[in-house]
Amino acid sequence: MKFLPAGYKTKDLEKPVKNKWRWDWLNECDEKGDKWGNWLKKTDIPGVAFCECCAKTIKYGSSGKKGLKNHAKDSNHLKNKSVVPGLRQRADNPVVPSTVTTLETPWGSKVYIVGTAHFSKESQDDVTKTIEATQPDVVMVELCNSRLNILQLDEEKLLEEAQNINLEKIQLAIKQSGLGQGIMHLLFLSMSAHLTKQLGMAPGGEFRRAFRDAKKIAGCRLQLGDRPIQVTLRRALSSLSVWQKIRLAWYLLTSNDPISKEDVEKCKQKDLLEEMLKEMTGEFPGLSEVFVKERDSFLAHSLKHAAQPLPHPVVPGAHLPSVVVGVVGMGHVPGIMENWEKLQYNMKDIMTVPEEGYLPKVLRFGFRLSFLGIFTFACWRVYRWATPMIT
Template sequence: DADALTLLLEMKLRRRRERPSLPRTVTELVAEDGSRVYVVGTAHFSDDSRKDVVKTIREVQPDVVVVELCQYRVSMLKMDEGALLREAKEISLEKLQQAVRQNGVMSGLMQMLLLKVSAHITEQLGMAPGGEFREAFKEASKVPFCKFHLGDRPIPVTFKRAIAALSFWQKVKLAWGLCFLSDPISKDDVERCKRKDLLEQMMAEMVGEFPDLHRTIVSERDVYLTYMLRQAARRLELPRASDAEPRKCVPSVVVGVVGMGHVPGIEKNWTTDLNIQEI
């Protein structure tokens, strides 16, 4: 009933820190209505990033958690680490056929090549990808009235736009670079790259000579993630004991969990007019 809801909400607000002690990887943004967004910049293969996500959610007791995932990658939230580790290492003919069926030949091949990059890191480090998102999902479920949103652009859209941005020879050159990726990576490399996510840094190095590809894979998704974070940061209506009581709204608190490479773009776009229909 309304009394129980009010009690739960009061407990949550009491747990929320006025001046939260946050990791250095967290950027605080404020919406026009006073809602606060805490963006945790993560390295996708990092134990420290998992801890940063847990600490931030426990400190601020958010109303919404937004993660850099789309519906096509949501399965990684509920799979156990062992299964994810096995799946991340396996790039089979069946996976290739499924990617081609879903996204077309060129986009499907691009998806498999990017999976190869992720599989290379997975094999080198023995860590399953997306650990910070699974921690965010688990912690959000412990916070009363906390919603969990997927904030990334659908991956087939990103691949199709990326392929369309490249000439034939650029596609060949990029595929060649991805196919022969073999540099060893240590856990220290990951933590050293925490300010610029390792997976995104490797991709940036490979696509550096293709500015249009960087635009579709990084810059456009910065805009999309910013839009989704702003949508989540809406004023919250408090529960009422009866319909006769006036409605009362308060600023919301949001935690965003994104790759560190997206944080500068989100900060840059935070106060600008955005039109995601164009992307």
Template sequence: MSEENVTRIHIDDREFILIGTAHVSKTSAEEVKEVIEAENPDSVCIELDQGRYNSIVEGNKWKDMDIFKVIREKKATLLLMNLAISSFQNRMAKQFGISPGQEMIQGIDSAKETGADLVLADRNIQTTFSRVWRNIGLKGKALLLMQVIGGIFSKETISEADLEKMKSEDTLNAMLHEFTQSFPRLKKPLIDERDQFLSQKIKEAPGNKIVAVLGAAHVPGIKEEIHNDHDLKRLSQVPPKSNAPKIIAWSIPIIILAIIAYTFYANPSAGIQQSISWVIWNGSLSAIGAAAALGHPITILTAFIAAPITSLNPLIAAGWFAGLMQAYIKRPNVRDFENLTEDVFSVKGFWNNKVTRILLVVVLANLGSSLGTFIGGADVIRLFLENL
């Protein structure tokens, strides 16, 4: 391997050999094999967490997924983002004949062949997503979802120049590159914190000679951070939600209900108008979201009925009820789960696959309901002021 891709760090009597790989390079896997065989290390660290390791070793066992559990545990959006990354990888693979992550697979195989301990050194991707999600606010969340969904359906090809740039980034960073430009503070959870986590895991690996297989983008940060001590427990924590959104979430329905109740007392006909407006705006926009996801007619009706009620209770959401109804009526079969990674590559496949359609129903029905809450709430206030 070219020495420019290998960084050697000595701390006391221990040697750390960092291999800066290109996640979309055809030669990186060969280079990883050469270095591990030549160095015969005590441990091999790879830039994977347990979940991604399981996906590689066992394959994406989508058929074992409980879609009802995904909805109940509020993980539909997270799963949608994971599928977006899969779509992004598939687009690269089809365009350039490249399978991202081959160098990590080679690291796993070479560790077994040489008898080295295998260390999964990266932070859980769900923790990273959660820490990103908590750092971008309501506007940022909307923009991120738009970019993620847009990335799924993008027909734009990746240029050779972009490909070369991606060779120094990891897949997650590459996909969210434009977004991090708009939100610079996301560099901390996406890059800086992962550099700290990776460096600590590498430092804690058993033995005196450690080889670490890393995306090239992480090597400069790890060179600095490996000399410092980092609290893995702190870096793995999902930051607590701010109380402000909770206060706002409960304040809106309380205010709306109070206004409608007072209007009913002062002017019953105006109160009826307010109630109808609230139901129409919430129900219609949530139903439109479910319809945009090509939900079943009963699913669309469920979104319409649920939204005016769930908008008054922050603990539940219209999209969950619509998604569960869609899953009940159009229950995914084994083939839907097995075809997931292929179907997310195209708009037609994404909408036709029963699993992704359920996820879209949840997300879009919730978005419609949220929009309906603001518009319907504003109309309730308008009618209140007009009838004072």
């Protein structure tokens, strides 16, 4: 059994029944003034509707609107309606910004994907409007556990953090991700810091807004939907040859061109970081595969998981379709749509970290050996300098 969207042409479907379905029935109100559309759904079965409050079907084929009206007055229905959360607050077709794409699962859950530009105040406002209009059960953001702290810090602190890459940050990145992945992470952080300085806005504002707005809705939970950054970075590095890694590092270190006012306006209309990655795919095609396509599939999988039906609060064993708002970079939206019906990647495969080759191990060992040599030489110089003073 599936639910039909409002306005769906039911003429052919309803041929076998005496009293045909009418969409204007959803605008009828009960004795308390609540619209039927807040709990009544049309199914893909002729002559059958569904009450979300009672988690049961209602046959109207023989009795028409009268049968639905009797159900609306039933004491059990009124009792259930008073305890089922959220049904009276949700519009059947909420008005959402143009940056929102609506998807539906086979079990009737709705997913509203807000495509954002990571450096845009307008995107943050779109997130608020969408959450307020849809009253979701789950808000999913394009983050992983390693980037969870972006939700806790205030805008000024994040701006300061992004603009200052110090030795402590370098050591922490290498400690968490290893030498190669840590350096690559820092190079991408450097690119983000450059954009932050130019735009005067820290990235991730739409995620912080989603976090704050989700907390205002009773029962709404936040879900992290992105693949762990360490896995993404290691898979990205493994997709490049040694020469490509050197060229990529050079590209990231030297791509600090000033951003014009026109570029700032463009940032409000597209995912700038994703666009910069697309520009690099000519020389580094593996990066597009790992950073964009694989993550599109992972995000689609996360959204479907977030949209699982919810246990009915009144009827044992019954379930209700859920409502989900996903907040992702707009560069991911087309890919999520392509992966919605069928995932293009196996989740186990794209969560696998390739084994490190022989050459990276040699380079890492050489780096550590060089660092140890420099440290030993520095200690020897300090000893030579301090010895005459002690004697």
